[in-house]
Amino acid sequence: MKILRNFTKRMFGLFFKQRKDISLGFYGPPNAGKTSLANRICKDWTEEEMGNVSSMPHETRNVQFKEEVEIKYKEKTLKFKLVDTPGIATKIDYEDFMKHKMKKKAAQNRAKEATQGIVDSIKWLDDMDAVVVVVDATQNPYSQVNVTIVGNLVARKIPVLVVANKVDLKKADIKKVEAAFPEYDVVGISAKYGKNMDEFYESVFKLAKQA
């Protein structure tokens, strides 16, 4: 009787797990290309964009999501809820925004929204089934923000895929990113130009299996 009950429960669990969208979060420092990657995926599979991108840091200051994004890979289809999060930083100075020709008041507002965005990003960690950590392949990958994000995902047992973005740029060093995250799959892409997206989708499917 107990065996039968467990079997039924497992089958129900399997059935509902398959039907549920997989919450896939995009985390990383500001300006790594999280929204560019989310936009690329949305354009590939829904023909719509998700959010604005800018060279000015902290363009994404609210958690934004897109539900029911169906991604196909090798005749398999998975349904995702994409969650694009504001970049995580340990400091925010409104004067940095003024260097991008922003007025003081607007810069102060942007800083205020950015700080709240970071708090929200961290709070959303608990709702993720799997996370893509997006790092800028032209920057030093050993930053404490990257270490803290990955450490928190490991502590919460959330599967991680590391994406080294901006590989189209000369300064990009994917080997350095791989060396910084030896325990994780690292995929080098250019979200802006859609380079190496097939390998990315293959890795996302592997990631989803662990979720």
Add this chain to the structure above:
Amino acid sequence: MAKKKTKKKADGLTLQFMPYSEISTLDSVERIKKLLKIILNNKVVILQGRLKPEEESRLIEDTMIMIGNIPGFKGVELAVISNDSEEKTFFKKVKFGIAKVLVGQQDAITIIGPASIVKEMKRDPKKLEVMMR
């Protein structure tokens, strides 16, 4: 009448070393409060050991809340150096894991400073550079 001597406060960098024992008995909230209190006094903390990942993210959250509420506060610079990346044998891993559970990760050093004083901390696996303003 003797002239009253006035001490002029010298501008400079203050580093505060903190042994792990100072925070080992505190809960996460108290640990972060203690560290942030020192940072708000414009000191750079050099902590023996490291915070748990959840404490590091909580420190970032609290820092963000403080940026909006404390005038002039711009956040923190934070870096941890440890031998995590070093290749370990199976027995070393077990030994290290047990020690971590019992006494915390004391073979690491955490440096936290206010962003108004510390411009940048550049870390690579073997070294840490701290750039001041």
